[in-house]
Amino acid sequence: MSKKIIKAIRGINDILPTQTPLWQHIEVILRQVVESYGYKEIRLPLLEMTELFSRSIGEVTDIVEKEMFSFIDRNNDSLTLRPEGTACCVRAGIENGLFYNQIQRLWYIGPMFRHERPQQGRYRQFHQIGAEAYGIASPDIDVEMILITARFWQKLGLKNLELQINSLGNTNARMIYRQQLLDYFSGHYEQLDTDSQRRLQTNPLRILDSKNPDMHPLIESAPKLLDYLDNESKEDFAILQQLLDEVNITYQVNPRLVRGLDYYNKTVFEWLTKDLGAQGTVCAGGRYDKLVGQLGGKQATPAVGFAMGLERLIILLAQESAFEIPNKLPQVYFVTMGAKAVQKTFSLSELLRNELPQLRLVTHCGGGSFKSQFKQADKSGAKIAIILGEDEVEKQQVTIKHLREKNRSQLSIAQSELVNYLKSII
Ligand code: ATP
Ligand code: MG
Numbered sequence: 332m333s334k335k336i337i338k339a340i341r342g343i344n345d346i347l348p349t350q351t352p353l354w355q356h357i358e359v360i361l362r363q364v365v366e367s368y369g370y371k372e373i374r375l376p377l378l379e380m381t382e383l384f385s386r387s388i389g390e391v392t393d394i395v396e397k398e399m400f401s402f403i404d405r406n407n408d409s410l411t412l413r414p415e416g417t418a419c420c421v422r423a424g425i426e427n428g429l430f431y432n433q434i435q436r437l438w439y440i441g442p443m444f445r446h447e448r449p450q451q452g453r454y455r456q457f458h459q460i461g462a463e464a465y466g467i468a469s470p471d472i473d474v475e476m477i478l479i480t481a482r483f484w485q486k487l488g489l490k491n492l493e494l495q496i497n498s499l500g501n502t503n504a505r506m507i508y509r510q511q512l513l514d515y516f517s518g519h520y521e522q523l524d525t526d527s528q529r530r531l532q533t534n535p536l537r538i539l540d541s542k543n544p545d546m547h548p549l550i551e552s553a554p555k556l557l558d559y560l561d562n563e564s565k566e567d568f569a570i571l572q573q574l575l576d577e578v579n580i581t582y583q584v585n586p587r588l589v590r591g592l593d594y595y596n597k598t599v600f601e602w603l604t605k606d607l608g609a610q611g612t613v614c615a616g617g618r619y620d621k622l623v624g625q626l627g628g629k630q631a632t633p634a635v636g637f638a639m640g641l642e643r644l645i646i647l648l649a650q651e652s653a654f655e656i657p658n659k660l661p662q663v664y665f666v667t668m669g670a671k672a673v674q675k676t677f678s679l680s681e682l683l684r685n686e687l688p689q690l691r692l693v694t695h696c697g698g699g700s701f702k703s704q705f706k707q708a709d710k711s712g713a714k715i716a717i718i719l720g721e722d723e724v725e726k727q728q729v730t731i732k733h734l735r736e737k738n739r740s741q742l743s744i745a746q747s748e749l750v751n752y753l754k755s756i757i
Pocket of ligand 1: 415453456458590591610611615616640643
């Protein structure tokens with residue numbers, strides 16, 4: 332049998348125990364923020380029918396054309412590891428009757444999968460937190476989405492994020508604009524890269540989303556969607572801006588912001604940073620009023636949402652000198668020696684965990700000399716060791732050793748005093 336080491340798939344990473352405290356810390360903050368706006372968590376499957384994504388995100392988009400992990404299963408169904416959460420959320424909402432005559436504020440968190448070229452801030456498995464609101468057509472709920480995300484930055488202590496907004500208008504306005512773009516880009520056909528040439532016929536709006544810097548001057552001079560907006564979208568966009576001004580959220584209107592998914596209309600927004608190189612978008616969202624209907628929902632349901640990439644957030648936080656990674660090391664390591672002591676160790680350890688729910692206590696297992704046990708206690712990062720030997724069992728005491736002090740001071744206390752003693756020092 333081959334002994335070759337099996338490695339993880341490129342772009343699909345482990346999150347190691349040294350990193351999980353930071354992830355947990357961020358997750359707690361994000362969860363608190365979304366819940367403080369009354370959003371309820373929805374847990375969605377990782378696997379869906381491929382058609383869900385091709386019909387919602389759009390056939391001619393980066394995600395559906397080249398980034399999905401799709402496969403044929405044993406029943407000959409085409410399945411896809413979800414590349415994003417919105418389509419899944421809409422599917423679940425329709426299927427479970429969550430949208431019918433109801434307003435829903437939902438949020439989700441979890442891994443997403445896209446077959447992209449792995450690089451800093453871009454992976455094949457990555458994590459998103461997202462929120463979606465259903466049943467509200469007015470732009471006040473768009474503002475709520477932006478406020479939630481602004482509160483994320485505030486709670487995490489991130490300052491260098493810039494908000495960009497745009498309106499994509501209604502379907503009709505986009506049809507008219509599409510023709511304008513088609514004419515414009517056709518007139519500059521030779522300047523288009525192959526991707527854009529291909530998209531010209533199928534989905535010219537996508538050209539605006541091009542990541543190729545050579546395309547940017549041409550895109551910069553293209554007709555602007557804002558000049559073709561329908562009246563309702565124009566009004567909503569004005570209200571959105573007034574409301575943002577009212578709550579002192581600064582933003583830039585970026586007329587070329589189209590987002591990489593087809594289902595958006597009216598408001599779209601992105602939070603950007605210059606601190607992540609090419610992967611500058613940390614969070615993105617917008618309105619998708621037609622998607623519920625498009626996926627078979629019986630009742631037209633206006634909707635808006637955002638998704639944020641956690642890996643990019645983590646890279647940003649790691650760059651913040653002021654940000655402290657929370658310490659999840661054990662505070663106490665329980666050293667034990669001799670058959671009688673081992674018997675007593677578990678009952679004492681359990682008692683401590685009962686009485687001190689915040690305590691992180693490692694009970695030594697696996698025997699060994701005092702010397703080797705103390706080595707492990709030191710390595711664990713614990714501040715103090717509790718020592719229980721035959722002698723201590725006899726006297727109903729424990730010995731406490733302060734592992735992080737220079738002289739590693741030691742004292743004996745009654746077992747009955749242990750809870751109070753630990754309370755006073757952790
Ligand atoms: P980009 O333009 O960087 O490819 P996108 O427009 O494809 O992003 P969305 O589909 O809107 O991104 O997803 C929302 C957020 O999810 C992004 O802003 C980013 O933070 C994160 N994200 C998207 N793709 C990846 C990835 N491959 N790896 C890590 N994070 C990602
Ligand atoms: Mg992308």
